[in-house]
Amino acid sequence: MANASIISRPIIRLFFFSGFAAIIYQIVWQRMLYASFGTNIEAITIIVSVFMFGLGLGSLLGGHLSRKYNTSLIQLFVTIEIAIGVFGICSKFLISTVSKAFLNYHDAALPFIIFMLLCIPTMAMGATFPVLVAYIFKSNRSVEESVSKLYYINTMGSAVACFLTIGLLFVFLTLTQVLIFAACINFAVAAISIVYLKKRIG
């Protein structure tokens, strides 16, 4: 069991950075949407709701995928991380294009479209958790240990990212650069996961 735990440790550590990148996106998108909707509670609610809705739905989807692709969970995780990174890089352009295009439509149109747009990456973020729980469970056969470790490391990554974003990233970088930084983290997580997988198979 100890060996199994050591084997999955790199993946658990990588989940720190996955949570790290996710919260950076949330903070940056939140700011970008304030500029589109205005700084009012409706905007805040939409942003919080879309994140929660996306994460929740993504979690269910991830649970389903973890059963369907039970033998290639790391590949699934890598694909999701790359998808999040790609969306992250394009997100500024997408949000500003959509905001301009739907500005003069009905009041509810823009929030709805933004909601749908951001559902894609947030669902992907939500899906990573159950996928990795299923993967780690294979090594340690303990539900609570898998959940606890992953939840802890992912949330800790998000917490550190919060302080780092407001204390350093926003001080030294622009919003665009911060988005690129977060996407690079996603790509790095995916790349290291592939290396890890190759090592395990090799």
Add this chain to the structure above:
Amino acid sequence: MRLRLAILIAGLTSFISVSMEIMWIEIISYITKGHAGIFGAVLGLVLTGIALGSRYGYRKSKDQVSSSANLLPELLTLGATINFFGLIAILLWVKVHDAFVGLLFIQVVVVSYYLGAIFPVLCKLAVSDKEESVGQETSWIYAGNIIGSTAGPLFTGYVLMDNLSPAITICIMSGAALLLALIIINGNVDGIKKRLKDSIFVVTLILLIPIGYLTVLSTMMERFHFLSSFADWTSFRYQEHSRQGIITVLPRPKGADVFLGGGAYDGDVNTDPENNVNGITRCYMIGSMHRKPSKVLMIGLSTGSWAQVLANYKLIDSLTIVEIQPAYINLIKKYGEISPLLSNPKVKIIIDDGRRWMRRNQNEKFDFIVMNTTFHWREHSTNLLSIEFLRMAKNHLNEKGVMYWNTTGSKDVMYTAANAFKYVTSVANFVAASDAPFDMTKAEREKNYPYFFRNSVPAFEKNDSTRVIRNKLINAELPVLRDSLLKQNYWLITEDNMASEYKSGVWSRIMKFKNSF
């Protein structure tokens, strides 16, 4: 434990947890006057608590294999107790020393820690250890967690914050957590003796909530505002809270009351140029900056003092005011000096975000746009100070139109103005900008001032003192600043760099430090 019950508990716990997060953001923003980064900092504290709590929950449930179900009410009770009674303790301690307010940050972490510990315990109790269903069953509890987190901000943001004070909302959330603990105790905890003992303890805590509210928590905002100088007589004249934030009004026995928006100075209720505690003469300067500002747009209403001055300037035919916080109107109604503004036929007040309104009303043009903007270092100030916003506002100006706004002492705001307009000048800490020169002659200025009225009489004909003030306004220099500003090394505030919020303060400290060597 059945999976459905675990999902329900996960949902309710996260509902309480996220609702509390909103209240913490609201309160800490108030204490820090809405400093940029507070949202991120509180979110970071909450997540730190949740992360550490999830480890604690796992370890505890591992140690107490036989009685994991007992852990749930324990964690809920601890979370609620620290949330409510911890806050009361902090409120009492800040009266001893201001520094104790810092305990609020620790409290956020500790409450999140206990509530965050619940999720792994629920997973241990409800998820089976069949390999093929682990991911899916975990995802259901996680989804329950997420549903609660979504419903929390919706209900707290839209219903509770609009109708109840932050202190009452905190009571409700703490009470709800204790009530949930009580239900779990009676459904799950083994042994009738323990069940009875635990129930009595939790019920006692619930009963202490109204007592704690009446004795301490009902004056929460005052205590956080005045800190160690809080006394029974230091109270706000008015308090308004809506989902857009908290407005408090400080009484001034011999002068104008002061409005505080989210803890930061908004302005004094005053239109009298002689009193000028709020620098209202800056508003009267419009008479020296534009020959005939028929149509005026004002972004932000606040105390309504500036709006009232402009509404009684007879050269203005229409005054459109866009304000995001509706609670200001309720407060203005209480001040006879300002309240006629609300029934003035040439005044139109729109409740909306200024920027959004401008974007949606691109054909609306004005002769004068005025914004008594808040401090440049506050969260989201970029939205009104960035070059993008200035360019958008410029498109709403008629030919020779003027834009006039508060720099709150920021050179970056002046520099950004110089990048957006051909002519830039300043009046105290305000910047005025236009694509036409500020070239009104003294005779032209003199002609404008009789059109300012106050209490239905000419504002500057009251006495010698008002006439002196008028003459000062007529003779006020409007320096040409653009060229000299553009040579300076200041930040151009953009939406992308958020310089006024995050960069200029830190960078100026870095430069000072560097120069000291």
